[in-house]
Amino acid sequence: MTTTPHPLPGQTAKGIAFLVAGVAVFSVQDLILKLLSGAYPLHQAMLLRSLTAIPFLLFLVHWEGGLRSLVTPGTRAMILRGLVMFAAYTCYYLALAALPMATTVALYFSAPLFITILSVVFLSETVGPRRWIALMAGFAGLLIMVRPGGALFDWAALLPVLSGLTYAISMIAARRLGTSETASALAFWGNAVFLMGAILLSLIFGSGAWEGDAHPSLAFLLRGWVMPTALDLALMMACGIIAAAGLTLLTQAYRVAEASVVTPFEYTGLIWSVLFGWLFWRDWPDGTDWAGIAIITGAGLYILWREARRSA
Structure with missing residues (x-):
């Protein structure tokens, strides 16, 4: 019986650095899209982003497994996963237009909660009582932040939660596909679906016939x-470069270090969201929001920690 060697301490540090950098890069994309959301449509930004990302993603595909890795028996499944990812990120970006960045990101981090539930349903994984308690606490944090029925309730708060759910579904699919498909191929087909979805939305809404005070x-x-x-066009196209660069950093992080070690650092995205929200819009979470953020983050980190211990 062979065992997978643990990465050297230096490699673990590199993995953490890669992941923190990747999260920071993607946070810049969130900032750009929120800045553009008041003047441009999402489908326009998505189309330009997806077109710009194609050559970079093709390079990653060639580097990781060759172009032949794009056409495999799992191609249809990769495209279906791309559709789920399209739903996840569309909901997330639409939420950014209406909610503070910190609120959007915190609610999106419901994904680990949903991943745990879906792993039980679809992967027959076992979840102990402590993780079930953490799940219930996490969903209580969601309710605190969403505030259903309250005077401050905004239905847009449901969008990042839906994004977390659909993202969780895509991650469960990635667990199955990851044994036979490369990460860059998954990313390429995800971007291709983004491009097709943006074209479809542009054909429906691009004329402006549906817009109004809303x-x-x-x-x-x-x-x-x-x-x-010219500046806004450059920003939209920069999102494509950011997506490719962020993907490269995150993929490298999970290559050189154990997932259980680097995954908790995904939550550094909350730091960037709070910082950008305050710098650009003077948004600062109130006491209730901080309580919800703390509960969701704590529950997610605890679930990740228990998963790491169970897998050790």
Whole structure:
């Protein structure tokens, strides 16, 4: 029987650094999309982002497994996973238009809670009583932040939760596909679905026939195409480069270090969201939001820690 060697301490440190950098890079994309959400439609930004990312993703595919890795018996499943990812990120980006960044990111971090439940249903994994308690606490944190029925309730708060759920479904699919498909192939087909989805949304809403005075999330979806300034065009295209760079950093993180060690550092995204929210919009979570953020983060980190111990 052979065992997988543990990475050297230096490699673990590199993995953590790669992941923290990758999360920071993707946080910049969130910032750009929120900045653009008041003047441009989401589908316009997504289309330009996806087109810009293609050459970078093709390079990653060639580097990791060759172009032949794009056409395999699992290609259809990769495309279906791409559709789920499209739903996840569309909900997330629409939420950014209406909610503070910190709130959106914190609610999105419901994903580990959903992953745990779905792993029981679809992967027949066993969850002990402590993780069930952490799950219930995490969902209590969600309710604190969403505030259903309260005067401050905004239905857009449901969007990042839905994003967390659909992202969890895509991660369960990735666990199955990851044994036979490369990470870059999964990313390429995910980007291809993004491009097709953006084209479809542009054909439906791009003329501006559906736009009007509406909720910020709806306006971000229904607004017609707008001729961008040179700066805004550069920002939209930069999202494609950011996506490719972020993917490279995250993939490298999980290559050189154990997932159980680096995954908790995904939560550094909350730091960036709070910082960017305060710097650009003077948004600062109130006491109730901080309580929800703390509970969701604590529950997610505890679940990840218990998963690491169980797998050790």
